[in-house]
Amino acid sequence: DAKTTQPPSMDCAEGRAANLPCNHSTISGNEYVYWYRQIHSQGPQYIIHGLKNNETNEMASLIITEDRKSSTLILPHATLRDTVVYYCIVIRDDKIIFGKGTRLHILP
Amino acid sequence: NAGVTQTPKFQVLKTGQSMTLQCAQDMNHEYMSWYRQDPGMGLRLIHYSVGAGITDQGEVPNGYNVSRSTTEDFPLRLLSAAPSQTSVYFCASRVRQGGDYGYTFGSGTRLTVV
Numbered sequence: 001d002a003k004t005t006q007p008p009s010m011d012c013a014e015g016r017a018a019n020l021p022c023n024h025s026t027i028s029g030n031e032y033v034y035w036y037r038q039i040h041s042q043g044p045q046y047i048i049h050g051l052k053n054n055e056t057n058e059m060a061s062l063i064i065t066e067d068r069k070s071s072t073l074i075l076p077h078a079t080l081r082d083t084v085v086y087y088c089i090v091i092r093d094d095k096i097i098f099g100k101g102t103r104l105h106i107l108p
Numbered sequence: 109n110a111g112v113t114q115t116p117k118f119q120v121l122k123t124g125q126s127m128t129l130q131c132a133q134d135m136n137h138e139y140m141s142w143y144r145q146d147p148g149m150g151l152r153l154i155h156y157s158v159g160a161g162i163t164d165q166g167e168v169p170n171g172y173n174v175s176r177s178t179t180e181d182f183p184l185r186l187l188s189a190a191p192s193q194t195s196v197y198f199c200a201s202r203v204r205q206g207g208d209y210g211y212t213f214g215s216g217t218r219l220t221v222v
Binding site for chain 2: 034036041042043044045046049087091094095096097098099100101
């Protein structure tokens with residue numbers, strides 16, 4: 001299974017950029033990295049995904065290292081509503097194996 | 109397009125009772141899966157299906173059965189509920205082919221077994 005490793009928690013000041021790292025050293029060449037967020041006890045919500053190039057959408061940016069073994073989710077201007085859990089996942093053989101994710105704390 | 113619909117949203121069962129958690133999607137997605145989430149934990153894969161008539165086990169399949177008779181529906185059955193099955197259950201679906209498709213999750217079913 002394609003495991004990912006994330007820090008269990010991170011702090012970020014409100015209004016600053018939040019940079020959430022993820023290690024996915026066993027990723028294969030055609031596997032995408034996906035990021036989801038989960039508000040308490042709700043279903044995970046899609047944020048962004050990428051293969052090898054950096055990606056940006058209205059919610060976030062995704063930076064993937066050249067060797068594809070790690071990535072960083074960037075929330076450009078963190079707000080208190082961003083205080084949720086973020087999951088970095090790789091889909092392998094049609095299966096997602098979730099880690100525990102990163103709980104982001106936005107400090108006012 | 110309702111996405112992924114789970115019913116019921118809440119359920120309380122007595123130990124030993126059986127029940128079926130319903131999951132339906134209207135996006136013609138081939139792939140569907142069930143996860144459970146315990147407090148402070150990530151989601152764990154219970155069972156998944158890559159198409160009608162095809163199912164397979166995930167990380168924690170014991171105590172659960174699934175079937176996939178149609179593309180739209182993927183019910184999860186608890187045969188004899190146990191307190192250890194108290195959890196929040198999420199259903200998810202995706203288009204199977206290709207790597208550039210993410211998952212859509214339902215809003216969850218909160219199950220308590222007493």
